[in-house]
Amino acid sequence: MAPQSKRAKVGSACQRCRRQKLKCDIKRPCTLCAHAGVECQTTEQWRVVQPQQDDETKKSTPKRRRVSGTEISEDVSISEQPWSSSTMSLVQGAFNFHNSMTPDKSLTTALPGGGILNQPVSPPPHAGTTRPATITPRSQWLRSSMEELVSLFPPHEIASLLVDTYFDRIHWFMLIFHQDDFRQTWQGMYDLPRDQVVERLPNPGLISTFLVVIAIGLQYAGRYRHELLTSYGISPVDLKEQVLSITRAKILDIVSLGSLESVQTCVLLGTYYLYHGNPELAWPVCGCGLRVAQALNLHRKMSPTPMSPEMQRRNETRKRCWWAIYEIETFCSMSYGYPHSINDSDCDVELLDPLAKSVTGQSPASFDDTHQCPTSLLSYKYLMSKLSVLVKDILTDLYGLGSLKGKRHQNRSGGSSELRGLFHRVAALDARLHNWRKEMPDSLQLNGQDIMTYPSADDMDRDVGASGPRFEAHIYQLQALALELAYENARILVHRPLLAYKSTSAGNLESQNTDEQTQSPLSLSLQSCRDAALRTSNIEKTKIFSLATCTYAAAFIGIHTFTAGVMLCILISIEPLGLQSHESKIGLRRLLGMQSNLKSHSNSTLATQGLEILERLARLVMEKELKEILEPTQREQQTVPQLADSKYEPYSRRPNESNDFTIPNEPNVNDEAMFTYIEDPVMSQALFDFDQELSRNDPNPALESQFPDLLGPASGFAPEQGWIWGIDSLALFPEL
Secondary structure: OOOOOOHHHHHOOOHHHHHHOOOOOOOOOOHHHHHHOOOOOOOOOOOOOOOOOOHHHHHHOOOEEEEOOEEEEOOOOEOOOOOOOOHHHHHHHHHHHOOOOOOOHHHOOOOOOOOOOOOOOOOOOOHHHOOOOOOOOOOHHHHHHHHHHHOOOOOHHHHHHHHHHHHHHOHHHHOOOOHHHHHHHHHHHHHOOHHHHHHHOOOOHHHHHHHHHHHHHHHOOOHHHHHHHHHOOOOHHHHHHHHHHHHHHOHHHHHHOOOHHHHHHHHHHHHHHHHOOOHHHHHHHHHHHHHHHHHOOOOOOEOOOOOOHHHHHHHHHHHHHHHHHHHHHHHHHHHHOOOOOOOHHHOOOOOOOOOOOOOOOOOOOOOOOOOOOOOOHHHHHHHHHHHHHHHHHHHHHHHOOOOOHHHHOOOOOOOHHHHHHHHHHHHHHHHHHHHHHHHOOHHHOOOOOOOOOOOOHHHHHHOOOOOOHHHHHHHHHHHHHHHHHHHHHHHHHHHHHHHHEEEOOHHHHHOOOHHHHHOOHHHHHHHHHHHHHHHHHHHHHOHHHHHHOOOOOHHHHHHHHHHHHHHHHHHHHHOOOOOOHHHHHHHHHHHHHHHHHHHHHHOOHHHHHHHHHHHHHHHHHHHHHHHHHHOOOOOOOOOOOOOOOOOOOOOOOOHHHHOOOOOOOHHHHHOHHHHOEEEOHHHHHHHHHHHHHHHHOOOOHHHHHHOHHHHOOOOOOOOOOOOOOOHHHHOOOOOO
């Protein structure tokens, strides 16, 4: 039977004809709508199965459709989609079998998979200001929720100031949407009558995204901007709490919209709670965003068919949302010990295009390609996303993230071969870290040089809606600081497992010369952890650090400096009178100063609690050192090799830094006598002393909620900041 050649005529029916069951035609506007004098609207999500065409016909005449006056290629779709098990996939197949149209989305919202069938990319921001909404709330309760959110809109002058504050303080760190699109969107909302915003807006999710941007802007408004808000009769604290409380209460309504803006709202709200001392709220909120993102197939790449500029822009926005979620998942897994909810084998979305807004240069074509294109503000997000993938591999390969501990002990041969395997994994991951570090362009490296930026935080606060060369240089330095912290923290993460071991042969450490020690995996790991922690402490010397305490990265900085401080406390405790102990204590002092600075400038709960814990650990360190001085023990100093002293210059690559972590030569690796290592009792004792002392003290209730494992057992749903400090987690292998 010959295929039906006229199906496209019915499949492209406009909304009015389909709603009234009229016989539409393929012209736009259609004849019936033109005669009725109404606007002819097509729906972006409607797609009819077309008769099979030969490959040449498809290549020569790509089918296109018009949506709101803009041509969009229907060839733009998720590529390489696997077979779906959803109920609606079966329904769609049944209708396709009869060459018939799939039921409209309005008839399938209650069916599994019906609400996301052929989910469209969110409409362009300008679409909602010129015509009635094509996407409206499905029920009165949803409409009521959106109207309640609209009632929170501040006056236009206040909104303009707070949006500028967001792009001055937060956008460089998140980069979750295009600045021009967002500015056009919120201006369009204010151009509409307040009582018509919900009906005429293309996607009500824009409302919640705008409000969270406003709330975060209120959090980071400085003294000058606070005075401006007060002059308008606005209480920044009251408005922020009102917006956050109502948005949090309506989060399920927002998520039910299932739009790209819903994902953006969850990411912004989740990161706000994550960076402001409420990770127990951040985790489920970000989880909601992850589920919506997966339903929208944000984790899948679009087909390689040439896209229009508009579709390329939307595709980049999709990727921005996805990689923001990926970074949050990885950060929570690393810092709090939560399981990672993303399966990399199910994702094939590309990294962000660093030159998405440029007409010159060539962006990396694949994940394995290096960043050699001109630096842009998106280069930071490209590099951070790539590092997040690497950190997830570190957590999986070295810490067993996402698997039961019992599975790690199955099919083990035991003996030195297992430890040798650990050495090789550490070496491979360390090499990948070094390769990532080499990709960083000069503009995104902290080099300690004086770069044109703001002289003070007050001067920065007065530059509302900042732009120009000074602001761009300022942003690059902020991004360089964040990348440097993330890199040094990843180095600690890679080498920390080997700190749980020591050599059982005294001669193995005492008789080796310095050159041989540098080839020892344990010695290199110890040195790498100390080096990374000290280089983190040296950030305190940079001018950009004091300015960064007033930005969205303040809590990000606080967590990484806290980790470095704990590492130095442990290293000092292992060998309190060692040659490098003094240098480590100086680094610890700088890290305490950084935490104190963050506490006073950012009003961060995390910085406050991190400072208190580091101060407690510092007291324990000094008590242990005093005990070593007053009560000399007979213990031989064989636990830690005495490495040659070195100076830690901030962000200037030392000669030995270019050398990757290496495994001893193969003859030494296979020599069982050279691989006689056991769990280090000194490390175990140091961790035990910290835990016991902190448990005996009257713990601060606020500290318990933030760092339960460091303060003793806790119950309830709370983060586990100390999950990988314990010796059981560090030593993943049985005793040899």
